[in-house]
Amino acid sequence: MDDGYFMSLALELARKGEGAVNPNPMVGAVIVKDGEVIGKGYHERFGGKHAEVNAIEDAKSKGHSIEGATLYVTLEPCSHWGKQPPCVDRIIQEGFSRVVVAMKDPNPLVNGRGIEKLEAAGIEVKVGVLEGEARKLNEVFVKYITTGLPFVSIKLALTLDGFIATSGFSSKWITGEKARRKVQELRRKHMAVMIGASTVLKDDPRLTCRIKGCTEKVKVILDRHGLTADGNFRVFNDGKVIVFTDSEREWAKAEVIRETDPGRILEILGEKGIDSVLIEGGRSACQFLPFADRLYLFYGPKLFGRGISPFECLDVETVDDAFRLEFLGVERLDDGIYVEARPCSR
Numbered sequence: 228m229d230d231g232y233f234m235s236l237a238l239e240l241a242r243k244g245e246g247a248v249n250p251n252p253m254v255g256a257v258i259v260k261d262g263e264v265i266g267k268g269y270h271e272r273f274g275g276k277h278a279e280v281n282a283i284e285d286a287k288s289k290g291h292s293i294e295g296a297t298l299y300v301t302l303e304p305c306s307h308w309g310k311q312p313p314c315v316d317r318i319i320q321e322g323f324s325r326v327v328v329a330m331k332d333p334n335p336l337v338n339g340r341g342i343e344k345l346e347a348a349g350i351e352v353k354v355g356v357l358e359g360e361a362r363k364l365n366e367v368f369v370k371y372i373t374t375g376l377p378f379v380s381i382k383l384a385l386t387l388d389g390f391i392a393t394s395g396f397s398s399k400w401i402t403g404e405k406a407r408r409k410v411q412e413l414r415r416k417h418m419a420v421m422i423g424a425s426t427v428l429k430d431d432p433r434l435t436c437r438i439k440g441c442t443e444k445v446k447v448i449l450d451r452h453g454l455t456a457d458g459n460f461r462v463f464n465d466g467k468v469i470v471f472t473d474s475e476r477e478w479a480k481a482e483v484i485r486e487t488d489p490g491r492i493l494e495i496l497g498e499k500g501i502d503s504v505l506i507e508g509g510r511s512a513c514q515f516l517p518f519a520d521r522l523y524l525f526y527g528p529k530l531f532g533r534g535i536s537p538f539e540c541l542d543v544e545t546v547d548d549a550f551r552l553e554f555l556g557v558e559r560l561d562d563g564i565y566v567e568a569r570p571c572s573r
């Protein structure tokens with residue numbers, strides 16, 4: 228078996244932490260000795276043990292000796308003290324002879340120091356095995372740890388002619404059941420879910436993530452005029468809610484921040500430790516388009532002819548001025564189409 232094979236096992240393990248480790252990265256680790264996997268682990272929850280330590284403990288609990296083994300880990304082992312002690316010290320202490328790493332940790336506190344320390348201790352280190360997959364897996368972490376800004380995704384359900392509602396604001400249901408399931412998966416990937424006040428008034432959504440292993444989302448409401456201040460909406464029922472507004476009104480069950488500039492809103496969310504936000508529907512999404520890292524577009528096989536476009540704020544005059552996207556994936560979903568795209572400049 229080659230390095231790629233064992234690293235793919237580690238990546239599979241890492242993925243199990245999705246939705247539970249933010250704003251930390253998803254990390255998986257596999258220990259191999261004499262061609263055989265003797266230990267496996269992953270970073271299970273924020274603040275919890277790191278993947279390497281879980282794999283070491285797994286191997287030891289089965290009576291294996293680690294001396295001379297190879298460690299496959301999807302992110303460079305950490306060299307700093309955070310909520311957990313530095314993994315490199317533990318790796319050196321356990322007597323590994325080789326460490327294979329998918330990608331360097333972009334955390335400025337680590338950023339190559341983990342690799343240096345392992346090499347200085349005489350351990351053979353190989354970096355870059357399945358690096359592309361590892362970077363994709365942790366795209367949220369990479370952006371947040373290097374910029375302090377959350378990864379911004381916009382999710383929309385549209386008719387094939389690009390409307391999110393009819394002119395009379397009717398919108399239920401443009402897409403089908405599988406699309407709604409996929410939205411749950413998207414919520415799992417993000418720490419916060421954001422909507423506009425008009426969606427709260429109209430749909431009264433809960434914004435919960437109802438799939439296994441999904442932690443509670445921070446709910447962010449853009450409510451410039453304070454329209455949701457004294458309503459009894461389901462979104463306020465549980466968990467953390469942040470309202471961004473211009474109004475002087477008060478909310479009983481939300482943290483209120485008097486700011487409505489999209490760039491500032493994202494900075495504030497980043498300062499609060501929120502690494503990712505899924506902006507769901509509504510016309511309020513448009514002002515975040517210049518900051519978007521990803522668009523998730525669900526097209527139903529319907530035409531409205533006239534209606535509400537989510538991108539009205541662009542107001543493009545000529546084809547050359549279009550906001551350009553790159554398609555990352557296109558899928559059939561139910562009787563519709565699912566498009567994953569990103570703005571060209573990103």
Ligand code: AOF
Pocket residue numbers: 251252253254255269270274275276277278279302303304305308309310311312314332334337372
């Ligand atoms: C690893 N293995 O499983 C994880 C790592 O506060 P702490 O101690 O949990 O440290 C968090 C940082 O450690 C995180 O930003 C990233 O740089 C690294 N995460 N490192 O070797 C892991 N989760």
Ligand code: ZN
Pocket residue numbers: 277304305306311312313314315
């Ligand atoms: Zn660590």
